[in-house]
Amino acid sequence: MRSYVHHVVTTEWPTMARREPLGQRGWRLLDGVRNANRLPGDATVAQHAASQEVLAQVSALDEARRGREGDIDSGLSPVLWLGSQATSRASPSTRPG
DSSP: OHHHHHHIIIIIHHHHHTTOOOOSHHHHHHHHHHHHTOOOTTOOHHHHHHHHHHHHHHHHHHHHHHHHHHHHHHTOOHHHHHHHHHHHHSOTTTSOO
């Protein structure tokens, strides 16, 4: 996970600012995060539950990546994208108003 986050922050955000394609490295790193979550055949119920939560978070990362790639084509700046993601992910109890 750390490698993926480092790549996004240090490589992809500057690439987005230049409105250039992100490339495949980020996807490969995200696949590595997903593959690291594979369970052995004798995993416990608790391990399965934890794995499902991790997979849900990885799915959210997938969605965010697709959004960033789409926003490059639409011209949305990385700063605006980050702000839109932070706002859209806030729970109703933390939203103002």
